[in-house]
Amino acid sequence: MKVQIGKSEMEMDGPYINTDLRDSSAIASDAKALHARMDEDGYLLLRGLYDRQQVLAARGQMLDRMGEAGLLDPAAPRDQAVINPNGKWPADLHKALTRQPAFINLVESPQIMGFFDRFLSGPSRTYDYKWLRVVGTGGGTGLHYDVVYMGRGTLKLYTAWTPLGDIPIELGPLALCLGSHRFEKIKKTYGQMDVDRDHIDGWFSNDPIEVVDKYGGKWATTHFHPGDVILFGMFTMHASLKNTTNRFRLSSDTRYQLASEPVDERWIGSEPVAHSAPTPGVKHTSMDEARAKWGV
Numbered sequence: 001m002k003v004q005i006g007k008s009e010m011e012m013d014g015p016y017i018n019t020d021l022r023d024s025s026a027i028a029s030d031a032k033a034l035h036a037r038m039d040e041d042g043y044l045l046l047r048g049l050y051d052r053q054q055v056l057a058a059r060g061q062m063l064d065r066m067g068e069a070g071l072l073d074p075a076a077p078r079d080q081a082v083i084n085p086n087g088k089w090p091a092d093l094h095k096a097l098t099r100q101p102a103f104i105n106l107v108e109s110p111q112i113m114g115f116f117d118r119f120l121s122g123p124s125r126t127y128d129y130k131w132l133r134v135v136g137t138g139g140g141t142g143l144h145y146d147v148v149y150m151g152r153g154t155l156k157l158y159t160a161w162t163p164l165g166d167i168p169i170e171l172g173p174l175a176l177c178l179g180s181h182r183f184e185k186i187k188k189t190y191g192q193m194d195v196d197r198d199h200i201d202g203w204f205s206n207d208p209i210e211v212v213d214k215y216g217g218k219w220a221t222t223h224f225h226p227g228d229v230i231l232f233g234m235f236t237m238h239a240s241l242k243n244t245t246n247r248f249r250l251s252s253d254t255r256y257q258l259a260s261e262p263v264d265e266r267w268i269g270s271e272p273v274a275h276s277a278p279t280p281g282v283k284h285t286s287m288d289e290a291r292a293k294w295g296v
Protein backbone atom coordinates (compact mmCIF):
# COMPACT_ATOMS: atom_id res chain seq x y z
CA MET A 1 0.00 0.00 0.00
CA LYS A 2 1.31 3.44 -0.91
CA VAL A 3 0.83 6.35 1.48
CA GLN A 4 1.72 10.00 1.18
CA ILE A 5 3.03 12.61 3.61
CA GLY A 6 3.63 16.06 2.23
CA LYS A 7 5.03 15.67 -1.26
CA SER A 8 6.42 12.14 -0.83
CA GLU A 9 4.77 8.89 -1.64
CA MET A 10 6.10 5.92 0.34
CA GLU A 11 5.46 2.20 0.40
CA MET A 12 3.97 1.16 3.72
CA ASP A 13 6.35 -1.24 5.52
CA GLY A 14 9.15 -0.19 3.18
CA PRO A 15 12.32 1.65 4.28
CA TYR A 16 10.59 4.92 5.28
CA ILE A 17 7.34 4.14 7.05
CA ASN A 18 5.64 1.36 8.93
CA THR A 19 2.92 0.78 11.50
CA ASP A 20 5.19 -0.26 14.37
CA LEU A 21 4.08 2.15 17.06
CA ARG A 22 4.62 0.64 20.49
CA ASP A 23 1.51 0.36 22.66
CA SER A 24 2.26 1.56 26.20
CA SER A 25 -1.18 0.80 27.71
CA ALA A 26 0.25 -1.98 29.88
CA ILE A 27 2.43 0.53 31.77
CA ALA A 28 -0.16 3.37 31.82
CA SER A 29 -0.25 3.56 35.64
CA ASP A 30 3.53 3.39 36.17
CA ALA A 31 4.83 6.97 35.87
CA LYS A 32 8.48 5.95 36.09
CA ALA A 33 8.14 3.39 33.32
CA LEU A 34 6.18 5.89 31.21
CA HIS A 35 8.94 8.51 31.51
CA ALA A 36 11.57 5.95 30.57
CA ARG A 37 9.44 4.99 27.55
CA MET A 38 8.84 8.62 26.56
CA ASP A 39 12.61 9.28 26.79
CA GLU A 40 13.35 6.24 24.69
CA ASP A 41 10.60 6.42 22.07
CA GLY A 42 9.59 10.11 22.04
CA TYR A 43 5.90 9.20 22.32
CA LEU A 44 3.37 7.10 24.24
CA LEU A 45 0.57 5.31 22.46
CA LEU A 46 -2.21 4.49 24.91
CA ARG A 47 -4.95 2.36 23.39
CA GLY A 48 -8.33 2.75 25.07
CA LEU A 49 -7.35 5.49 27.53
CA TYR A 50 -10.62 7.34 26.96
CA ASP A 51 -14.09 5.96 27.25
CA ARG A 52 -15.03 4.91 23.71
CA GLN A 53 -18.65 6.04 24.11
CA GLN A 54 -17.46 9.49 25.18
CA VAL A 55 -15.33 9.76 22.04
CA LEU A 56 -18.25 8.73 19.87
CA ALA A 57 -20.52 11.24 21.64
CA ALA A 58 -18.05 14.05 20.88
CA ARG A 59 -17.86 12.92 17.26
CA GLY A 60 -21.66 12.64 17.01
CA GLN A 61 -22.19 16.18 18.33
CA MET A 62 -19.71 17.55 15.81
CA LEU A 63 -21.18 15.63 12.90
CA ASP A 64 -24.68 16.86 13.83
CA ARG A 65 -23.49 20.46 13.56
CA MET A 66 -21.58 19.76 10.35
CA GLY A 67 -24.60 18.00 8.87
CA GLU A 68 -26.87 20.95 9.75
CA ALA A 69 -24.37 23.24 8.02
CA GLY A 70 -24.56 21.14 4.83
CA LEU A 71 -20.98 19.89 5.01
CA LEU A 72 -21.90 16.19 4.91
CA ASP A 73 -23.39 14.16 2.10
CA PRO A 74 -27.03 13.74 3.21
CA ALA A 75 -27.32 10.46 1.27
CA ALA A 76 -24.66 8.74 3.43
CA PRO A 77 -25.01 7.67 7.08
CA ARG A 78 -24.01 10.64 9.24
CA ASP A 79 -21.40 8.69 11.15
CA GLN A 80 -19.38 8.03 8.00
CA ALA A 81 -18.74 11.78 7.66
CA VAL A 82 -18.88 11.61 3.87
CA ILE A 83 -17.98 15.00 2.48
CA ASN A 84 -20.51 17.06 0.58
CA PRO A 85 -18.25 18.40 -2.19
CA ASN A 86 -20.46 21.51 -2.45
CA GLY A 87 -20.39 22.25 1.27
CA LYS A 88 -19.12 25.67 2.47
CA TRP A 89 -17.82 26.14 6.00
CA PRO A 90 -19.82 28.80 7.90
CA ALA A 91 -17.36 31.37 9.34
CA ASP A 92 -17.63 30.43 13.02
CA LEU A 93 -18.39 26.74 12.81
CA HIS A 94 -14.87 25.42 13.33
CA LYS A 95 -14.46 27.41 16.54
CA ALA A 96 -17.95 26.40 17.70
CA LEU A 97 -17.05 22.72 17.20
CA THR A 98 -14.02 23.11 19.48
CA ARG A 99 -16.41 24.30 22.21
CA GLN A 100 -19.00 21.53 21.96
CA PRO A 101 -19.66 20.20 25.48
CA ALA A 102 -19.11 16.53 24.63
CA PHE A 103 -15.73 17.36 23.08
CA ILE A 104 -14.58 19.47 26.04
CA ASN A 105 -15.75 16.74 28.42
CA LEU A 106 -13.57 14.31 26.52
CA VAL A 107 -10.31 16.25 26.26
CA GLU A 108 -10.69 17.49 29.85
CA SER A 109 -12.03 14.15 31.15
CA PRO A 110 -10.79 12.54 34.38
CA GLN A 111 -9.18 9.88 32.15
CA ILE A 112 -6.77 12.29 30.48
CA MET A 113 -6.36 14.82 33.32
CA GLY A 114 -5.83 11.99 35.82
CA PHE A 115 -3.30 10.45 33.50
CA PHE A 116 -1.30 13.68 33.36
CA ASP A 117 -1.58 14.24 37.15
CA ARG A 118 0.10 10.89 37.63
CA PHE A 119 2.56 11.23 34.76
CA LEU A 120 3.68 14.71 35.87
CA SER A 121 3.49 13.91 39.61
CA GLY A 122 1.24 16.88 40.42
CA PRO A 123 -1.92 18.70 39.38
CA SER A 124 -1.94 19.19 35.62
CA ARG A 125 -3.72 21.68 33.41
CA THR A 126 -4.68 21.83 29.77
CA TYR A 127 -4.55 24.78 27.39
CA ASP A 128 -7.93 26.42 26.75
CA TYR A 129 -7.34 26.56 23.00
CA LYS A 130 -8.20 23.21 21.41
CA TRP A 131 -6.82 22.30 18.01
CA LEU A 132 -9.47 20.45 16.01
CA ARG A 133 -8.66 18.87 12.66
CA VAL A 134 -11.45 18.26 10.20
CA VAL A 135 -9.42 17.10 7.24
CA GLY A 136 -10.93 16.58 3.81
CA THR A 137 -9.80 14.62 0.76
CA GLY A 138 -6.13 15.23 -0.07
CA GLY A 139 -5.48 17.08 3.21
CA GLY A 140 -2.59 16.44 5.60
CA THR A 141 -0.08 18.27 7.81
CA GLY A 142 3.60 18.90 7.08
CA LEU A 143 6.59 17.91 9.24
CA HIS A 144 7.10 19.93 12.40
CA TYR A 145 8.02 20.13 16.08
CA ASP A 146 5.22 21.59 18.20
CA VAL A 147 7.65 23.78 20.13
CA VAL A 148 7.72 26.37 17.33
CA TYR A 149 4.00 26.99 17.87
CA MET A 150 3.70 26.78 21.66
CA GLY A 151 7.14 27.05 23.24
CA ARG A 152 6.76 30.18 25.39
CA GLY A 153 5.91 28.39 28.61
CA THR A 154 7.35 25.23 30.06
CA LEU A 155 9.02 22.86 27.63
CA LYS A 156 7.56 20.03 29.69
CA LEU A 157 4.37 20.43 27.68
CA TYR A 158 2.76 17.44 25.99
CA THR A 159 0.52 17.04 22.99
CA ALA A 160 -2.32 14.52 23.10
CA TRP A 161 -3.49 13.60 19.62
CA THR A 162 -6.96 12.12 19.90
CA PRO A 163 -8.77 10.35 17.07
CA LEU A 164 -12.43 11.36 17.09
CA GLY A 165 -13.61 8.15 15.47
CA ASP A 166 -11.97 5.27 13.69
CA ILE A 167 -8.94 6.45 11.70
CA PRO A 168 -7.53 3.80 9.37
CA ILE A 169 -4.45 4.55 7.30
CA GLU A 170 -6.36 5.76 4.26
CA LEU A 171 -8.11 8.46 6.33
CA GLY A 172 -4.76 10.13 7.05
CA PRO A 173 -3.75 9.52 10.69
CA LEU A 174 -0.85 11.12 12.57
CA ALA A 175 2.66 9.86 11.80
CA LEU A 176 5.74 10.33 13.98
CA CYS A 177 9.36 10.37 12.93
CA LEU A 178 10.86 7.86 15.36
CA GLY A 179 14.15 9.08 16.79
CA SER A 180 13.46 12.71 15.89
CA HIS A 181 13.43 13.73 19.58
CA ARG A 182 17.19 13.14 19.37
CA PHE A 183 17.91 15.12 16.18
CA GLU A 184 20.18 17.47 18.14
CA LYS A 185 21.13 19.77 15.29
CA ILE A 186 17.50 20.31 14.32
CA LYS A 187 16.56 20.88 17.96
CA LYS A 188 19.29 23.52 18.33
CA THR A 189 18.24 25.43 15.20
CA TYR A 190 14.68 24.92 14.00
CA GLY A 191 13.67 23.83 17.52
CA GLN A 192 14.60 27.26 18.92
CA MET A 193 12.16 29.08 16.64
CA ASP A 194 8.88 30.76 17.54
CA VAL A 195 6.73 31.30 14.46
CA ASP A 196 5.27 34.57 15.76
CA ARG A 197 8.46 36.10 17.19
CA ASP A 198 10.70 35.00 14.33
CA HIS A 199 8.25 35.49 11.45
CA ILE A 200 9.16 32.12 10.01
CA ASP A 201 7.37 29.15 8.45
CA GLY A 202 6.30 26.51 10.97
CA TRP A 203 6.84 23.36 8.93
CA PHE A 204 10.40 22.08 8.85
CA SER A 205 9.80 20.19 5.62
CA ASN A 206 7.21 18.78 3.32
CA ASP A 207 9.40 15.79 2.48
CA PRO A 208 9.53 12.90 4.99
CA ILE A 209 11.99 10.94 2.83
CA GLU A 210 14.52 13.76 2.87
CA VAL A 211 14.46 13.87 6.69
CA VAL A 212 15.05 10.11 7.07
CA ASP A 213 17.81 10.06 4.43
CA LYS A 214 19.60 12.94 6.14
CA TYR A 215 18.97 12.30 9.82
CA GLY A 216 17.88 8.68 10.18
CA GLY A 217 14.79 7.55 12.03
CA LYS A 218 11.71 6.17 10.38
CA TRP A 219 8.10 7.27 10.10
CA ALA A 220 5.48 5.30 11.95
CA THR A 221 1.72 5.48 12.12
CA THR A 222 -1.11 3.13 12.96
CA HIS A 223 -4.82 2.53 12.58
CA PHE A 224 -6.28 4.53 15.49
CA HIS A 225 -9.51 3.55 17.20
CA PRO A 226 -11.96 5.61 19.28
CA GLY A 227 -10.57 5.71 22.83
CA ASP A 228 -6.90 5.71 21.76
CA VAL A 229 -4.56 8.62 22.33
CA ILE A 230 -0.95 9.27 21.38
CA LEU A 231 1.16 11.61 23.50
CA PHE A 232 4.43 13.25 22.58
CA GLY A 233 6.67 16.10 23.63
CA MET A 234 7.56 19.38 22.00
CA PHE A 235 10.54 17.94 20.09
CA THR A 236 9.07 14.90 18.39
CA MET A 237 8.72 15.51 14.67
CA HIS A 238 5.32 14.60 13.31
CA ALA A 239 3.01 15.11 10.37
CA SER A 240 -0.08 13.42 9.05
CA LEU A 241 -0.76 11.15 6.12
CA LYS A 242 -2.81 12.33 3.22
CA ASN A 243 -6.51 11.60 3.52
CA THR A 244 -7.26 9.57 0.40
CA THR A 245 -10.95 9.01 1.12
CA ASN A 246 -14.13 10.99 0.47
CA ARG A 247 -14.71 11.22 4.23
CA PHE A 248 -13.61 13.81 6.81
CA ARG A 249 -10.88 12.80 9.25
CA LEU A 250 -11.78 14.17 12.69
CA SER A 251 -9.12 14.40 15.39
CA SER A 252 -7.94 16.86 18.00
CA ASP A 253 -4.62 17.81 19.50
CA THR A 254 -4.71 19.30 22.96
CA ARG A 255 -1.94 20.27 25.38
CA TYR A 256 -1.16 19.34 28.98
CA GLN A 257 1.45 20.38 31.54
CA LEU A 258 1.97 20.83 35.27
CA ALA A 259 -0.38 23.56 36.55
CA SER A 260 2.51 25.05 38.56
CA GLU A 261 4.73 25.69 35.51
CA PRO A 262 4.66 28.70 33.16
CA VAL A 263 2.19 28.56 30.28
CA ASP A 264 2.30 29.87 26.72
CA GLU A 265 -0.19 32.73 27.12
CA ARG A 266 -1.23 32.64 23.47
CA TRP A 267 -3.37 29.58 24.18
CA ILE A 268 -4.96 30.54 27.49
CA GLY A 269 -8.25 32.26 28.35
CA SER A 270 -11.79 32.30 27.03
CA GLU A 271 -10.65 33.93 23.74
CA PRO A 272 -7.00 32.92 23.37
CA VAL A 273 -5.01 35.38 21.25
CA ALA A 274 -3.44 32.47 19.29
CA HIS A 275 -0.95 33.37 16.53
CA SER A 276 -0.37 36.95 15.49
CA ALA A 277 -1.09 38.01 11.95
CA PRO A 278 1.96 38.78 9.76
CA THR A 279 3.31 42.22 10.68
CA PRO A 280 3.37 44.55 7.65
CA GLY A 281 6.92 45.55 6.82
CA VAL A 282 8.50 42.67 8.74
CA LYS A 283 10.26 40.20 6.51
CA HIS A 284 8.95 36.64 6.61
CA THR A 285 11.62 33.95 6.44
CA SER A 286 10.93 30.79 4.50
CA MET A 287 12.05 27.49 6.00
CA ASP A 288 14.28 26.89 2.96
CA GLU A 289 16.16 30.14 3.64
CA ALA A 290 16.47 29.40 7.36
CA ARG A 291 17.64 25.84 6.82
CA ALA A 292 20.27 26.94 4.35
CA LYS A 293 21.58 29.36 6.99
CA TRP A 294 21.55 26.76 9.78
CA GLY A 295 23.08 24.11 7.53
CA VAL A 296 20.41 21.52 8.37
Ligand SMILES: O=C(O)CCC(=O)C(=O)O
Nearest residue numbers: 133141146159161240253
Ligand atom coordinates in the same frame (compact mmCIF):
# COMPACT_ATOMS: atom_id res chain seq x y z
O1 LIG B 1 -3.64 16.04 12.88
C1 LIG B 1 -2.85 16.62 12.15
O2 LIG B 1 -2.93 16.63 10.92
C2 LIG B 1 -1.68 17.35 12.75
C3 LIG B 1 -1.61 17.24 14.23
C4 LIG B 1 -0.49 17.99 14.82
O3 LIG B 1 0.26 18.67 14.18
C5 LIG B 1 -0.29 17.91 16.26
O4 LIG B 1 -0.89 17.05 16.91
O5 LIG B 1 0.53 18.70 16.79
